[in-house]
Amino acid sequence: MKHKEVPLFRVYVWERPVRIYHWINALCILVLCVTGYLIGNPIVLQHGGNDASNHYFFGWIRFIHFATAYLFLFNFLFRIYWGFVGNRYANWKNYFPYSKKHFQNMWDVLTVDVLQIRKKDIETPGHNAVANFMYFITFLAFLFEVITGFGMYSAMSDNWFSDLFRWVIPVFGGDLILRMIHHAVMWVFVVFTIVHVYLVFYHDYVDGSGVLSSMAGGWKFVSKEKFLKKNQEKAAEGK
Amino acid sequence: MDETTSSVWEEMKNKGYSRRDFLKFCAWMGAFIGVESTGISSVVRAMETKKRPAVIWLHLQECTCCSESFIRTSHPIVADIILDNISLDYTETLQAAAGHQAEAALAKSMKDNWGEYILLVEGSVPTGEDGVYCCIGGKTAEMRLKEAAEGAKAVIAWGNCASNGCVQAANPNPTTATPIHKIINGKPLIKVPGCPPIGEVMAGVIVHIMAFGTIPQLDGQGRPLAFYSRRVHDTCYRRPNYDAGLFVEEFDDENARKGYCLYKVGCRGPVTYNACGVTKWNEGTSFPIQSGHGCIGCSEADFWDHGPFYQHLASFPGFGIETTADKIGLGLGVATGVGIAAHAVITNISKKDEINEHIETSSVPDGDREGE
Incomplete structure (x- = not known):
């Protein structure tokens, strides 16, 4: 075997606040999905002679769900803020497919990585175009879950913050339908997580850019030649 | 129809009630509609001085369960006072007149009290096929409702039919049954949903209007906050079992015998706004959950379509019954x-x-x- 040198460039892609956001978000989604599923399908305490005054099991599950929901919301709001002040990979503009180029990139990812009917070298230090679009969809799901969730919570809380969501129940026409939709959208997160984790492994394996560890250290490895060329192009565009 | 303009107190006096009975009635009603004890005096004053309001009660596409509930309010004085003392000028079920006489009475009452009467509506309005599914006195339900609402001071939607369409509006809604808030505009509208609503709640709403001359404070969906601000779940005596995680899983299991929470067998208490847990039914005897059956959410919109009743999460639309999310x-x-x-x-x-x-x-x- 011959050793061929491939010059790689180490790029600091995910800044520390983005990484912290990611892991808080992941933890929140895990907790919210588990507690949310249990709220819909509770485990029954089955010890003989149980008396309600000795237990608060379901109350705790619900408390954890509500408390985590607050953390989830404020973490999400922080991420939106970071979309305006963070580096180019965190910028809010990435998430909206508005340019022809973005759609072209999405097509490339779909044909090369998803369907694998074409071969092309796609190198994106940040999220690729399809990933960006999917995150945009998940942000909408975040928003939807926050609105429906706090809408239901407003019926049992006098807190001024949840009172801001008093309008939600009348819009949906009742708690039952709101509950069902809120519960159903949870599965979007489950499916998203499965695909997300798989694709991280996939790209780590196929691209060799270190994406799996990038959410720990923030670094990714890209071809030096291309990265510098791209930077020059960007600089030229800027002028 | 008599022409008296007497107040409730005068009417009661004529009937031989004592002052003590009258004050008891006022205190009871005041407590019921949620005024503080210091506010009882204003109820007393209103009942002493205010002319009893004219009331027109329309029966459209419905089963009369609301009327049945209303005449069974637990306090005997309530039915007595309400039915005798507010001048109930037209109601198909209870009036003595029939045919042309009834129509004439309605027309006269509307003319005499134009802009002042309270319109109570029981039932939904079928608008399909130009409204042929419900015609009374040669007019469709929609025509009658619009005519009567024109001169009303306020409109009360009795029950889930008038408020949300209820069973007639359940999928596929063959008569295009429509709740009345989609038919009439520009009038104060109070929704008193339930299938039927609790009799005391119905009486309470009317007494509030009689006592204060205003409509009670309403929530985002137009329901009186005094009765519909809390979920059945929030006032349920089985609630501690819910918080503890003690649930009935089958109607014949040990947990059902112990009276645990009915959440897992489809109780709609957590998603239903009503006063059942507090006021209860049949002279405060019981309510569905106390009898061992979950709430079916009869005061919520579209409750028939969000089945099955014995499953907590409704079936997911488009996937056939019993397919949950x-x-x-x-x-x-x-x-x-x-x-x-x-x-x-x-x-x-x-x-x-x-x-x-x-x-x-x-x-x-x-x-x-x-x-x-």
């Missing part, structure tokens, strides 16, 4: 798992050259060893 979600999860497994296999085949090239170009040259 969880079953679909789990199916999607499994399909995704299979999909990514297939994708992983295909990747190793179609990207074989690429991956091998990466491995080759990154391998340590032969013969090299660490430390050499």
Whole structure:
């Protein structure tokens, strides 16, 4: 075997606040999905002679769900803020497919990585175009879950913050339908997580850019030649 | 129809009630409509001085369960006072007149009290096929409702039919049954949903209007906050079992005998706004949950379509009955798992050259060893 040198460039892609956001978000989604599923399908305490005054099991599950929901919301709001002040990979503009180029990139990812009917070298230090679009969809799901969730919570809380969501129940026409939709959208997160984790492994394996560890250290490895060329192009565009 | 303009107190006096009975009635009603004890005096004053309001009660597409509930209010004075003392000028079920006489009475009452009467509506309005599904006195329900609402001071939608359409509006809604708030505009409208609503709640709403001359404070969906601000779940005596995680799983299991929470067998208490847990039914005897059956959410919109009643999460639309969001979600999860497994296999085949090239170009040259 011959050793061929491939010059790689180490790029600091995910800044520390983005990484912290990611892991808080992941933890929140895990907790919210588990507690949310249990709220819909509770485990029954089955010890003989149980008396309600000795237990608060379901109350705790619900408390954890509500408390985590607050953390989830404020973490999400922080991420939106970071979309305006963070580096180019965190910028809010990435998430909206508005340019022809973005759609072209999405097509490339779909044909090369998803369907694998074409071969092309796609190198994106940040999220690729399809990933960006999917995150945009998940942000909408975040928003939807926050609105429906706090809408239901407003019926049992006098807190001024949840009172801001008093309008939600009348819009949906009742708690039952709101509950069902809120519960159903949870599965979007489950499916998203499965695909997300798989694709991280996939790209780590196929691209060799270190994406799996990038959410720990923030670094990714890209071809030096291309990265510098791209930077020059960007600089030229800027002028 | 008599022409008296007497107040409730005068009427009661004429009937031989004592002052003490009258004050008891006022205090009871005041407590019921949620005024503070200091506010009882204003109820007393209103009942002493205010002319009893004229009331027109329309029966449209309905089953009369609201009327049945109303005449069974627990306090005997309530039915007595309400039915005798507010001048109930037109109601198909209770009036003595029939045919042309009834129509004439309605017309006269509307004319005499134009702009002042309270319109109570029981039932939904079928608008399909130009309204042929419900015609009374040669007019469709929609025509009658619009005519009567024109001169009303306020409109009360009795029951789930008038408020939300209820059973007639359940899928596929063959008569295009429509709740009245979609038919009439520009009038104060109070929704008193329930199938039927609790009699005391109905009496309470009317007494509030009699006492204060205003409509009670309403929530975002137009229901009186005094009775519909809390969920059945919030006032349920089985609530501690819910918080503890003690649930009935089958109607004949040990937990059902112990009176645990009915959440897992489909109780709609957590999603239903009503006063059942506090006021109860039949002279405060019981309510469904106390009798061992879950709430079916009869005061909520579209409760018939959100079945089955014995399943906590409603069926997911478009997938047939008993298919919950969880079953679909789990199916999607499994399909995704299979999909990514297939994708992983295909990747190793179609990207074989690429991956091998990466491995080759990154391998340590032969013969090299660490430390050499």
